[in-house]
Amino acid sequence: MLLxxxxxxxxxxxxxxxxxxxxxxxxxxxxGETLAVLGESGSGKSVTAQAVMGxxxxxxxxISQGEILxxxxxxxxxxxxxxxxxxxxxxxxxxxxALSSLNPVLSVGDQLGEMFQVHQGMSRKDSKAKAVxxxxxxxxPAAKERVGQYPHQFSGGMRQRIMIAMALALEPELxxxxxxxxxxxxxxxxxxxDLLAELQRELNMGLxxxxxxxxxxxxxxDKIAVMYAGRIVEQAPVHEIYKAPAHPYTRGLLDSIPxxxxxxxxxxxxxxxxxxxxxIPPGCxxxxxxxxxxxxxxxxxxxxxxxxxSPVKRSSACHFWKECLHx
Ligand SMILES: Nc1ncnc2c1ncn2[C@@H]1O[C@H](COP(=O)(O)OP(=O)(O)OP(=O)(O)O)[C@@H](O)[C@H]1O
Ligand SMILES: [Mg+2]
Numbered sequence: 001m002l003l004x005x006x007x008x009x010x011x012x013x014x015x016x017x018x019x020x021x022x023x024x025x026x027x028x029x030x031x032g033e034t035l036a037v038l039g040e041s042g043s044g045k046s047v048t049a050q051a052v053m054g055x056x057x058x059x060x061x062x063i064s065q066g067e068i069l070x071x072x073x074x075x076x077x078x079x080x081x082x083x084x085x086x087x088x089x090x091x092x093x094x095x096x097x098a099l100s101s102l103n104p105v106l107s108v109g110d111q112l113g114e115m116f117q118v119h120q121g122m123s124r125k126d127s128k129a130k131a132v133x134x135x136x137x138x139x140x141p142a143a144k145e146r147v148g149q150y151p152h153q154f155s156g157g158m159r160q161r162i163m164i165a166m167a168l169a170l171e172p173e174l175x176x177x178x179x180x181x182x183x184x185x186x187x188x189x190x191x192x193x194d195l196l197a198e199l200q201r202e203l204n205m206g207l208x209x210x211x212x213x214x215x216x217x218x219x220x221x222d223k224i225a226v227m228y229a230g231r232i233v234e235q236a237p238v239h240e241i242y243k244a245p246a247h248p249y250t251r252g253l254l255d256s257i258p259x260x261x262x263x264x265x266x267x268x269x270x271x272x273x274x275x276x277x278x279x280i281p282p283g284c285x286x287x288x289x290x291x292x293x294x295x296x297x298x299x300x301x302x303x304x305x306x307x308x309x310s311p312v313k314r315s316s317a318c319h320f321w322k323e324c325l326h327x
Contacts, residue, residue, distance in 0.1 A: 001069070003052065003091075003174055003190045004028040008066035010047050010230075013059060019049045019277040022326040023230035025066075026304065029206040031173065034197070036217040036238070037210045038253065039227035040274050045210045048227075052208075053093050054083045070174070089119055091174040092167035094196075096182050098159035102151040108135070108162055110212050111148035115169040134165040138195060157188035164196060174206040182212070193220060214257050218242060228252050230283035232304065236314035246307045246316035246325040248292045284319070292320050 010022035022044045029035040037045050050056040056073065068075045070091070075083060095101045100187055103111055112134055113127035117306040122130065128147065135143035138161040140154075151159055160180060167175055177196060181189035197220040200207045211217060217224060217238065224241050226234040226249060234247040245251040253271035272289040275281055281288055302317045307325065318324055 001033050001254050002033075002071065003208075004067075004069040005048065005052065006067040006069065008048060008051060008068065009064045010044070010051055010056065010061055011064055012061050017278045019096050020067040020280060021061075022051070022110060023280070025227070025230070025232055027225045027232060027235065029174070031206055032201070032204040032224070033205040034200065034209055034221045036216065036221035036224045037208060037227060038212070038224060041212075042274050042277070044230040045227055046178055047230075049093065049178055049208065049210060053091060053176060054080075054087055064094075067154065082220075086113065086173070089170045090172050091171070091176070092172045092199070094160075094163050094167045094175065094177040094180045096179040097153060098156070098163045098183075101163060102159065104151055107148045107150055112162070112165060115166065119170055121291050134169060134225045135162070137168070137199070138162070140165075140166045155188075156184050157192055160184060160188075160192050161195065164192070164199070168203070171203060172205065175200065176207070176208045176210070178210045179212065180209075181216070189213060189216075192211065196220075214253060214318075215313055230277065231285065231317060233286065234314075234315065236316075237312045240310070240314055242314060246314065246321045247318045248290050248320075248324055249286050251324065252289075262268055262306055283319070292318075292324065294320070320327075 005025055008022055008025040012019040022091070025048050027035060039045055047056065051063055055127050063076060070086065109128055109131040113124065113132035115130055116122040116127040116130050117124065130146050132143045137148060140146060140161055155160065159308055180196060181192050184192060195217055209221060221238050223235065223237050224233045226247065228249050234241070234245065234250045236246065241250060245254060255268040256270065270289055275285055283298045283300055284302050287293045290297065296319055303320045304315045304317045305321055307314050307316045307321050
């Protein structure tokens, strides 16, 4: 397994108390595989990714428990300089907002080239040629002429391609893309997503794709992890989850997707709000919003049940997963 996150807990020590942002996340991704991570705002998707990349704000953040195994090695046991070598070279991240992630006063070519100069000791001239090659690879037209331009001279979609080029520069084994297309127009979104998926296949990388967009997920992901209040509540292969979710929260998310064949009908929305992470409700964190909740849901935290019924493994943290799956 390329990456395996086991029982990860992350908390933030704030003035108001301890916010439990990640509460026992388990997920894994293999080479050539795409894992989509879904969930409402504040569910801990980005914080988990930051912990994997080693870019968590510490303090106020703290990893209180868990393991992050990358190619079998626990990253949490490494020294910061060892960790730094892995970051960029073996795993890289694509963020939502390219404009604030790119340096405004450095040309795009210099920023791309820097990757090779810093990590591989390449000369300035050679690294510039590499930068052009990368820009070609992410299909920026006239790369050779544009390599000296600054981030603001590119459109949003092109800037996002440059971010992807940066992430790919050292041919990492794992890419984490945190809402890589959210800031773009719908048509550009699809192009950037297609590009990312294509490069991922070509380079046989593991890809963790964090997104709100269930529509995107169906096309590119192999499996889905659904997060709620800092936990994975359901994990399954994509086609299985679309056929029949095994958690009421996943069902709620699926029912909230606008569908062309139901135009004009009122869109379903999950009632209520995600919990305050300073005071997560007892039992199942989703119980106050759950249409299927029973007494046990208000007292007992559901474990992540193995709900595999076909040859492919899937899991759900719902006491009533059977009713959900077959109901
Ligand atoms: N630096 C920080 N200090 C304090 N709390 C933080 C910090 N970073 C994140 N959190 C808290 O951790 C929780 C999880 O945040 P996270 O960014 O992982 O959510 P998310 O699932 O990525 O949401 P979104 O879809 O909005 O990006 C949030 O409640 C957030 O307030
Ligand atoms: Mg986020």
